[in-house]
Amino acid sequence: MDFEFTPEEEMFRETVREFAQKEIRPYVREMDETGKFREGLIKKMADLGLLGITIPEKYGGPGGNFTLACIAAEELARADLSIAIPVFFLVEASWAWVFARHGTEEAKQEILPKVCKGEYFFGIATTEPAGGSDIVGNTRTTIKPKGDKYVVNGEKVYISGVNESMTVMKGRYFTTAYMNKAAKPKYKGITAFICPVEKGIPGLTPTLFEDWGRMAISTGGFALDNVEIPKHWIIGDPTRGFIYSMEGFSAARVIIGATCIGSALGGLEIGKEYIKQRKSFGKELARYEGITFPLADWYSRLEGDRLVVQKAAWLLDQVNAGNTKYNHLDAALWCAMAKLRGPIDAFAILNEVADWHGAFAYTKECPLDLGIRGVRSYSIGAEGGMNIMRLIIARELLGKQYVPYDRQ
Numbered sequence: 001m002d003f004e005f006t007p008e009e010e011m012f013r014e015t016v017r018e019f020a021q022k023e024i025r026p027y028v029r030e031m032d033e034t035g036k037f038r039e040g041l042i043k044k045m046a047d048l049g050l051l052g053i054t055i056p057e058k059y060g061g062p063g064g065n066f067t068l069a070c071i072a073a074e075e076l077a078r079a080d081l082s083i084a085i086p087v088f089f090l091v092e093a094s095w096a097w098v099f100a101r102h103g104t105e106e107a108k109q110e111i112l113p114k115v116c117k118g119e120y121f122f123g124i125a126t127t128e129p130a131g132g133s134d135i136v137g138n139t140r141t142t143i144k145p146k147g148d149k150y151v152v153n154g155e156k157v158y159i160s161g162v163n164e165s166m167t168v169m170k171g172r173y174f175t176t177a178y179m180n181k182a183a184k185p186k187y188k189g190i191t192a193f194i195c196p197v198e199k200g201i202p203g204l205t206p207t208l209f210e211d212w213g214r215m216a217i218s219t220g221g222f223a224l225d226n227v228e229i230p231k232h233w234i235i236g237d238p239t240r241g242f243i244y245s246m247e248g249f250s251a252a253r254v255i256i257g258a259t260c261i262g263s264a265l266g267g268l269e270i271g272k273e274y275i276k277q278r279k280s281f282g283k284e285l286a287r288y289e290g291i292t293f294p295l296a297d298w299y300s301r302l303e304g305d306r307l308v309v310q311k312a313a314w315l316l317d318q319v320n321a322g323n324t325k326y327n328h329l330d331a332a333l334w335c336a337m338a339k340l341r342g343p344i345d346a347f348a349i350l351n352e353v354a355d356w357h358g359a360f361a362y363t364k365e366c367p368l369d370l371g372i373r374g375v376r377s378y379s380i381g382a383e384g385g386m387n388i389m390r391l392i393i394a395r396e397l398l399g400k401q402y403v404p405y406d407r408q
């Protein structure tokens with residue numbers, strides 16, 4: 001067992017930390033208020049190899065693994081407690097990676113280099129108005145062949161990055177729909193494909209939600225009315241869209257764990273400095289057990305969360321590198337644990353640290369509200385609700401025969 005990062009990984013952490021503290025941290029409140037990324041930031045992230053970090057070099061990416069992706073996510077979130085920038089980073093790192101694994105060569109050559117340059121945003125669109133947790137049973141969107149193309153009808157909601165895709169970049173989304181409603185088992189009827197989200201796509205109508213966290217990245221949706229998709233934008237085997245989605249969710253979930261941990265670490269660092277200088281009853285707050293015991297408890301908890309994330313990332317890297325001792329279900333279990341722990345603990349930690357700041361925490365001079373609002377998105381449900389993580393963990397512990405849903 002080796003608990004050390006390699007010198008290369010440490011160096012990478014230093015580089016991302018320096019970048020994030022200089023280029024992101026001073027501007028986080030401004031980005032939260034304007035609801036936009038700072039001008040030029042995406043280009044700088046691209047230059048540093050942070051866009052599509054897991055995309056192979058062959059397609060213009062840095063070819064990084066999930067250990068590196070988690071290091072970067074943690075550092076980005078330590079600087080951007082609101083986690084808007086890490087969300088942008090992690091959605092691409094996970095979903096463009098699935099596409100790079102299974103997409104057609106032609107589509108990958110067309111799309112991935114532009115993702116790495118920041119010209120395209122690569123997103124995920126599975127959730128629909130009828131529900132997100134049970135994407136198999138509730139997918140109403142359909143995809144059908146028409147001549148040498150496919151046509152898609154339906155609606156996707158609560159989708160990250162829609163406004164950016166319609167304005168400063170173009171969106172390419174990993175999207176799912178039913179190709180064959182009669183398939184048995186049902187999940188084999190689901191097909192994954194690339195959906196374009198940009199101005200001027202006939203039949204595509206974007207929507208935007210007014211949300212209350214991670215404001216610099218939008219949450220929206222799009223209705224699809226006979227939107228045409230070229231044949232080569234179908235991802236992999238049309239009967240395996242559900243499986244590819246599960247691969248992407250595992251990848252996203254581990255990086256979400258790292259992101260939430262980064263935001264909580266950033267908050268704890270701010271809190272530690274504050275309690276050392278703020279006095280009450282003639283002494284620094286850092287002398288009172290009512291303050292330091294929660295600090296000790298939460299720090300211990302957070303370091304445990306970090307180990308779960310590191311093991312989950314390591315497992316994903318093992319599976320991807322072809323180590324047959326592990327399979328994608330081993331990775332899914334650990335990635336679900338990372339997603340279950342990170343957002344819940346980060347929210348509790350940032351809330352606790354806010355208490356230490358008294359009234360100051362309730363002003364916008366203090367950055368803690370950014371983190372509290374941001375990490376809550378992931379315990380509410382983005383990339384899968386907490387109970388869905390519990391279902392996955394229980395399934396892996398007890399066996400598929402005990403899942404509470406219909407497996408047909």
Ligand SMILES: Cc1cc2nc3c(=O)[nH]c(=O)nc-3n(C[C@H](O)[C@H](O)[C@H](O)COP(=O)(O)OP(=O)(O)OC[C@H]3O[C@@H](n4cnc5c(N)ncnc54)[C@H](O)[C@@H]3O)c2cc1C
Pocket residue numbers: 123124125126127130131132133134157158159160161211219377380381382383384385386387388404
């Ligand atoms: C900020 C934000 C960004 C998002 N970005 C994206 C995106 O980019 N792309 C995308 O596709 N989706 C996105 N989502 C949607 C997200 O994936 C869904 O919110 C999630 O899958 C849950 O679906 P739902 O909201 O429809 O909740 P529902 O499926 O209606 O579930 C409601 C609640 O019931 C619980 N629940 C459901 N089934 C069970 C069960 N069997 N047992 C116990 N509890 C259960 C859930 O955990 C949840 O707490 C985003 C969400 C948010 C908040």
